[in-house]
Amino acid sequence: MAEQADFALYFFTPMCLGCQQAMKLVDLADETLENTLIGKMDLNYVPELAEQWEITNVPVLLSFKDGELAEVSYKLGNLIDVYEFLKK
Numbered sequence: 001m002a003e004q005a006d007f008a009l010y011f012f013t014p015m016c017l018g019c020q021q022a023m024k025l026v027d028l029a030d031e032t033l034e035n036t037l038i039g040k041m042d043l044n045y046v047p048e049l050a051e052q053w054e055i056t057n058v059p060v061l062l063s064f065k066d067g068e069l070a071e072v073s074y075k076l077g078n079l080i081d082v083y084e085f086l087k088k
Helices: 017-032 047-052 079-087
Strands: 007-012 038-042 060-065 068-073
Touching: 007 017, 017 038, 017 079, 060 079, 068 079
Parallel strands: 007 038
Antiparallel strands: 007 060, 060 068
């Protein structure tokens, strides 16, 4: 992903039920959005990224533009919210 300047990262934890539901929505949005690269990470394995990007909760989507963090969304309750966030 470092080679692609625009991408998104989805952070979750395995025991989080909301994360499991949100991951399904992220996957659906990913299927419909061409040219969108979405990575997924278990936050338990990368706590340094949580600190670096001030992640306070999961599930969360981070959007990167030109390789820099551009936007953060904790609003992952429905497909429209996820789709609109990723489309920006």
